[in-house]
Amino acid sequence: MIGRTTFLWLLLAALAGYGLFQVKYQVVSLEEELARLNAATLREQNQIHVLEAEWSYLNQPQRLEELNERFVHLKPINPVQFASIASIPMRPERLDIEPGARLPGTEGMIARMAPPRRPALPGTNPGQPRDAAPAPVYSAAAAPIAPNAIPKPPTISGGSILPVSVPR
């Protein structure tokens, strides 16, 4: 009976020892992996840092301007290219004009910047409600105008500005 107890204890000791070494080796390998990952992180960070400097260098306004001149030819926005939403007339519901004729109320838009109905001045509300803009009223009943009869304003590329005018 004594032999069996001893054997049990020895077995437990052996198991504990085996477990301990297993954990130990696991910890060592995890430590190695952590050190490797830390080194990699720092290396990556250093590379990101260099790339940030390079990005800033490549984004020198002078260089961007030269690239623009060579490839895309963008120009600074001219004041006449701006307009507010409130300055655009509402589309009339019914029209009394020949198809293909010039839509009344669009001359100003193309000839020149349509002056804002109420310029966006401080103290005033630039985003005034649309119904404040008097909608043109056309008396006689007529067929709805064909979509292609409405002269399209010339489009200009780029930006979120409203293309209501051509650059001078």
Next chain:
Amino acid sequence: MSMMGNNTPQKLEGATKQALEIGRTRLLMTGAIFLLAFTVIGARLADITVFQGGAEPKNHAAANPRNAWPTTRADIVDRNGSLLATSLVTASLYANPRQILDSRDAAQKLITVLPELSLAELQTKLTGNRSFTWIRRHLTPKQQYEVNRLGIPGVYFQRDERRVYPQGPLAAHVVGFTGVDNDGLAGIERSFDEVLKGGGRGLALSIDLRIQHVLRQEITAGMKRVNAIGGAGMVIDVHSGEMLGMVSLPDFDPHNPTSLDPKTLFNRNTLGVYEQGSMFKLFTAALALDSGAANMTSTFDASKPIKISRFTISDFQGKGRVLSLPEVLVYSSNIGAAKMALAAGSEVQKKYLGAFGLLRKPTLEIPEIGAPMVPAQWKEINTMTIGFGHGLAVSPLQMASGIVAIANGGVMRPITVLKRAAGEHPQGNRVISQRTATDMQKLMRLVVTDGSGKNANVPGYLVGGKTGTAEKVNEHGGYKRRAVLSSFVSAFPMTNPRYVVLVSIDEPQPIKENFGYITAGWVTTPVVGRIIPRIAPILGVSPVDDQAADVKARMYVNYTSAKGRPGASVE
């Protein structure tokens, strides 16, 4: 021995009994002390292992990006986060000549990667009985890789750090530069040296690189056009006091600041003090209006020059008649401004100019700040000449910050080159009333629509301003002939000014296109007229129709009322 055989406790007496009792007491005491000690140790053990986080000790941690930042000096970025200054880890190459086996072969191999080195010199460096010699500082990563690949024994790398300015000279006078040991020597690099050395992820300036670029490009072009020797420009947000652009030309490469002309290091905006000329008439008008010495309809007799002791104050292309207050600014009359200053008086003038920050050294976060040159005695003649901007020299920074106060409705606020949080407006001191400020804004607009500022009248942005052409002082204290500083201070949009732009061109030369004029109205206003339409869309200022009735009404000044009517002229 007989005593020892009889050892029942009851029978012990005298000295023996006493000794035994002492022994017992001692044993008891020792036991108690040990018990106490073990209790304390036990309690502490339980405390440490159970109560105070009895977990395994943390011997390892992941690399923290903030703690483990590869460089020691923090970055400087602009208001949008673009890098202005950063530190890069570099490798410097050195050799131990004692370990070099074949110096000729090693030198030849190194030359293939570093062709700028001289073969003979390198070979001498690598021979000899020394143990250290630099081959080259700050290799690029590519060069380092290639040197490594050569596999020359006795050649090593040393970790090094280098300050890099990716934008080159663009914001050089604000950012400044560092020396070989990465110590800040000028600009923000110097004034925030300790902060930058403390690491962290960067210091954000108020400068906007795009605006900085526009300023630099247009001022350079403007200088070239009139063969000027220098130029300077600033853009300031009138509500937050943030400096959005500050350019002083000629400028320098911060990587190599000492190689060129030392004049390039001079910051004209903050360190240079100049008589600002006619731009000062804005302060004269503001103080006369605010103190009640004059109103918008006051008139001043500018029909003949003022003679005082040995000086004569006369007008450049004068009208030779009585002028209203707005006309004094529109025609930039020295006589009118002198009389206006006189009407307010020396004490009032001193008080207001002091409040506008023109009489003491201004504050800004860079170390290169010049103090104004204030006359020792403030006599009547000084009051008159200062009225039109002569006899008091201030820096463009001071000039601009005074105009910022007029533009924002009358409040002096500290100017800064550091980014403020959005919407943060520093506490300011009111110098003039809102009413005076509004009148001044109308007058500034009038100068641009009807006066010397016409060339800056870009449609849509309601520019207002005042020109100033000041003769420069020569070495002997007199004025130089035909050597002037032509400046234009402006604000826009004038219905509710948001930004102040000040541009100066130093020593413009007469050219045919300007009909020989070197005045600011010909030299500087066109530059501002090109800057504003380029920066306004960046700053989110939407153009308005200048001809709209309500805009015209808000800017209306009845200024010709004095024509041919001497009226209540001062004098």
